[in-house]
Amino acid sequence: MTRAVERVTGAPPDRPPPPTRRRRADAWPLVLPALLPVALFSVYPLVQGMYLGFTDARAGRGVVTRFTGFDNFARLLSDELFWSSFRIGIVWAVSVTVLQFVAGLGLALLLDAPLRLRWLARTLALVPWAMPPVIIAIMWRLLLNPNHGALPGGVNWLGEFSTALPAVIVIGVWAGMPQTTITLLAGLQTIDRSLHEAAAVDGAGAWLRFRHVTLPGLRPVIIAITTLDLIWNLNSFALVYVLTAGGPGGQTMLPMLFAYNAAFRYGEFGYASAMGDVLVVLVVGFLLFYLRGQLRSAS
Amino acid sequence: MRRALQYLALACYVAFLGFPLLWLLGTALKDRGELATGGLVPLSPTFENFGDAVRRADLVTAAGNSLVVALGTTALVLVLALPAAYALARFRTRLKVAANAWVLVSQVFPVILVVLPLFLILRQFRLVDSLVGLTLVHAVYALPFALWMLQGYISAIPRDVEEAGVVDGAGRVRVLVSIVAPLLAPGLVATAMFTMISSWNEFFFALVLIQDPAKVTLPLTLARFVGAEGQVQLGALAAGALLATVPSLLFFAAIQRRLVSGLLSGAVKG
Numbered sequence: 001m002t003r004a005v006e007r008v009t010g011a012p013p014d015r016p017p018p019p020t021r022r023r024r025a026d027a028w029p030l031v032l033p034a035l036l037p038v039a040l041f042s043v044y045p046l047v048q049g050m051y052l053g054f055t056d057a058r059a060g061r062g063v064v065t066r067f068t069g070f071d072n073f074a075r076l077l078s079d080e081l082f083w084s085s086f087r088i089g090i091v092w093a094v095s096v097t098v099l100q101f102v103a104g105l106g107l108a109l110l111l112d113a114p115l116r117l118r119w120l121a122r123t124l125a126l127v128p129w130a131m132p133p134v135i136i137a138i139m140w141r142l143l144l145n146p147n148h149g150a151l152p153g154g155v156n157w158l159g160e161f162s163t164a165l166p167a168v169i170v171i172g173v174w175a176g177m178p179q180t181t182i183t184l185l186a187g188l189q190t191i192d193r194s195l196h197e198a199a200a201v202d203g204a205g206a207w208l209r210f211r212h213v214t215l216p217g218l219r220p221v222i223i224a225i226t227t228l229d230l231i232w233n234l235n236s237f238a239l240v241y242v243l244t245a246g247g248p249g250g251q252t253m254l255p256m257l258f259a260y261n262a263a264f265r266y267g268e269f270g271y272a273s274a275m276g277d278v279l280v281v282l283v284v285g286f287l288l289f290y291l292r293g294q295l296r297s298a299s
Numbered sequence: 300m301r302r303a304l305q306y307l308a309l310a311c312y313v314a315f316l317g318f319p320l321l322w323l324l325g326t327a328l329k330d331r332g333e334l335a336t337g338g339l340v341p342l343s344p345t346f347e348n349f350g351d352a353v354r355r356a357d358l359v360t361a362a363g364n365s366l367v368v369a370l371g372t373t374a375l376v377l378v379l380a381l382p383a384a385y386a387l388a389r390f391r392t393r394l395k396v397a398a399n400a401w402v403l404v405s406q407v408f409p410v411i412l413v414v415l416p417l418f419l420i421l422r423q424f425r426l427v428d429s430l431v432g433l434t435l436v437h438a439v440y441a442l443p444f445a446l447w448m449l450q451g452y453i454s455a456i457p458r459d460v461e462e463a464g465v466v467d468g469a470g471r472v473r474v475l476v477s478i479v480a481p482l483l484a485p486g487l488v489a490t491a492m493f494t495m496i497s498s499w500n501e502f503f504f505a506l507v508l509i510q511d512p513a514k515v516t517l518p519l520t521l522a523r524f525v526g527a528e529g530q531v532q533l534g535a536l537a538a539g540a541l542l543a544t545v546p547s548l549l550f551f552a553a554i555q556r557r558l559v560s561g562l563l564s565g566a567v568k569g
Contacts, residue, residue, distance in 0.1 A: 027390040030471075031398075034383035034442060041417065041439040042405065049412030057415075103312075110309050117309050124316040130551035131544050132500035134518040138525055138540045139323045148334055148533055150322050174319065206301075228406075235409045238502040242522050259411040264507065269415050276412035283407050 050280065052273035059267030072274035082275070084250060085258040088165065092240075092254055093233040096172040101226050103173060104180030109214075111181070112188045129178040137242035140171045158244050164251045168240050175239055176232070180225055187221030188214070227290035231283050255279055326537035334533050352539035355532070360513065361520035362543070364430060368516060369498040371434035376445045376494045377487065379438070384449035385475050389458075402443040414507050421508065428511045436508065437498045444497075445490050452486025453479065492550040499547050517543045 053072055055065035076082045107125065111118050128136060143149055144167065146156040157167040191214060199209045215222075237256040240246070246253035246261070255275060263272035321339065328344040352358055387395045417436060418427065426432030460482065461474050480487070502518045509515055515523075521539055524532070 027386040027392050027394065030382035030386035030475075031392075031394055034379040034446065035394075037379065037435070037439050038401070038442055041420070041435065042413065043401075045413045045416035045420065046404075046408060048416035049414075052412075052415060106308065107312050110305060110312065113305060115305055115309055117306070117313060121309055121313050121316070124313060124320075126551070127320065127548070128316070130496060130547045132502065132518050132547065134500075134502050134522050135540045135544050138521060138536060139319050141525060142326050142533060142537055143319050143322045145533070150318070150339065174315070177316075231407045235407075237410070238518075241502075241506075242525060256409060256411060259409070263411065263415060272411055273415060276409045279409040280412065283409070287407065 049273050050277055052270055053277040054274075055270045057269035057273070059263075059269060065270065068270070072271050073278075075271065076274055076278065081250065081253065081258065085246075085253040085255050086278075088251070088253055089234060089255040091165065092169060092172065092236075092252075093230055095169045096176060096233045097226055097229045099169070099173045100176050100180045100229055101222070104177050105184055107177070107181045108184035108188055111185055125178045125181050127178070128175050129182075131175075133175065133238040134242050136171070136175050137239050140174075141243060159248050161248055161251055164244055164248055168243055168252050171243060172233065172236070172239060176229065180229060183221060183225045184218065187218045191217035223290060227286055231286055234279060234282060234286075323537050323541060326533060327541050329534055331534070348534035348538035349542065351535040352542065355524075355535055357512075358517070358520060358539055358542060361515050361517045364514055365499055365517040368430055368434050368437060369495045371430075372437040372441060372498040373491050373494045375434065375438040376441050377491055380442060380445040380449055380490070381480070381483075381487070382472075382475065384446050385453055385479060387446065388450045388453040389461075398443070398446060402447045405440065405443040410503055414504060417504075418507060427508055428514060430514055433505060433508055433516070436504050437501060440504070441494045441497050445494055448490045448493065449483070449486060452483055452490075455486075456482050489554045492554045496547045496550050499550075 052065070054067060054069060056068045056071070057065040107121065111122055111125070131139075141158065144151065144157040146154050146159070151157070155163065157163045195213045195217070196209055199213050204212070235256060236254065237260065240252055240254050241257060241260070244252045246257040255278075259272040259275040259279075262268045262275065325339050325341055326334070327348050328346070329341040330343055330345045330347065333341055333343070383398075386392075387398050421427045421429075421432045421436075424432070426435070456479060461478055465474060500518065501516075502522070505516045505519050506522075509519060521536075521543055524536055524539060
């Protein structure tokens with residue numbers, strides 16, 4: 001439900017001593033109360049949801065559905081709106097992730113340097129994190145309002161075909177940058193200062209030190225945060241739903257908006273789930289990439 | 300020269316991050332005449348938009364609903380997560396691997412897959428359009444991360460303290476309640492606040508599961524308010540948005556230090 005940074009850095013460290021048999025049995029009554037609701041309201045619905053993609057489930061029909069194999073997927077492939085939302089989703093997720101990373105790294109480097117204004121930037125960098133995505137969307141709609149907004153020229157940034165997607169991308173970066181920045185900043189602070197000093201003594205300039213000390217040191221953090229950002233952005237919904245609802249003319253129709261419309265405007269639960277399944281395949285692909293990177297940096 | 304460039308860059312960031320917030324604040328404080336002109340600073344600041352927002356969008360009902368759901372979610376999550384996190388942190392079981400894998404999975408799958416079956420399940424229990432149903436869903440989705448956070452805090456408590464309790468003849472539950480829980484207080488508070496913020500800000504499940512206007516949460520009300528965005532409503536919209544952000548900003552400010560330091564230590568160990 002909430003993005004959480006801490007998990008990018010791995011499981012909490014803890015090495016318990018070898019347990020006894022008695023202790024292992026003791027664990028169950030403590031874990032079960034949490035396990036049951038998660039199984040019932042999270043694991044089961046997820047599996048069921050993945051299955052719905054292979055059925056003709058519709059609103060009003062309840063759980064009684066017919067298995068239809070790959071019909072939904074075949075229909076997706078011939079649905080122009082699917083292809084355009086798929087393309088827009090990739091463009092959105094990749095641009096936001098890349099810009100978030102570049103801007104976030106820049107800001108993290110600045111916040112790591114002894115500058116005067118950095119407390120202000122540090123505070124500001126955290127604010128969007130606490131703001132509900134709906135509020136961020138409302139704020140930007142007010143800001144970009146063609147008649148009373150902050151930018152001159154009367155351009156309807158969110159309403160024009162050519163500017164809508166770039167505008168939501170910039171807003172996506174604004175909303176997601178704090179998390180990326182803070183994570184990279186945390187990563188920067190783990191890099192051994194003496195490496196920088198040694199490189200400086202050897203005559204390496206700022207760029208060379210960045211290239212050969214900072215970047216390699218940040219590698220695990222960079223892989224983790226960009227992979228997760230990519231997945232989160234691919235799955236994002238609330239921000240763009242309130243900003244444009246996918247418009248104008250489908251120019252900002254992200255995959256999740258497509259799936260939401262299919263399910264709750266047209267009642268096509270099976271079809272919407274098939275779109276969800278496509279997203280899962282993409283996400284699993286990214287995750288495999290992430291895990292491979294993690295393994296490589298661990299070895 | 301290099302310093303100057305750094306300051307220039309920092310100023311750009313501060314402007315990019317801060318300007319939208321200032322604009323929101325400025326818009327909320329403008330009177331009707333000034334809203335049409337579009338300057339940043341309100342010349343004759345007024346609080347009438349705040350009153351307007353509260354009346355028009357029925358923010359009070361929505362805020363009440365959000366608060367009930369957020370408090371319920373937090374209570375439920377803590378009651379379920381504390382014993383489970385303790386077990387996961389202190390006993391080596393396969394559950395631990397499964398639980399941590401689930402934290403990751405719960406973070407990456409598209410919610411559309413889970414919300415449809417949930418919608419069907421909750422409908423069978425007549426929990427669609429119900430704050431109880433929404434609370435349950437929020438709790439289940441906040442649980443993996445709460446488990447994860449608490450495990451970290453529990454691992455930081457020295458085992459010797461507990462061993463002493465065990466030697467004195469206290470049972471597991473007794474040790475948990477009277478020894479671990481008090482030591483864990485700061486971690487519990489942080490987890491509670493994080494859970495509250497997530498629930499307070501959550502939009503998608505509320506959008507799908509709540510239709511009854513009497514039961515909408517704050518993000519829902521505001522999102523609907525946007526649809527009615529017109530010249531006269533801009534100020535009220537901004538005021539409403541600000542009011543809705545205040546609680547999560549306050550919570551966030553309270554746990555911010557802890558959150559960032561947790562992050563730093565996580566990075567050091569990872």
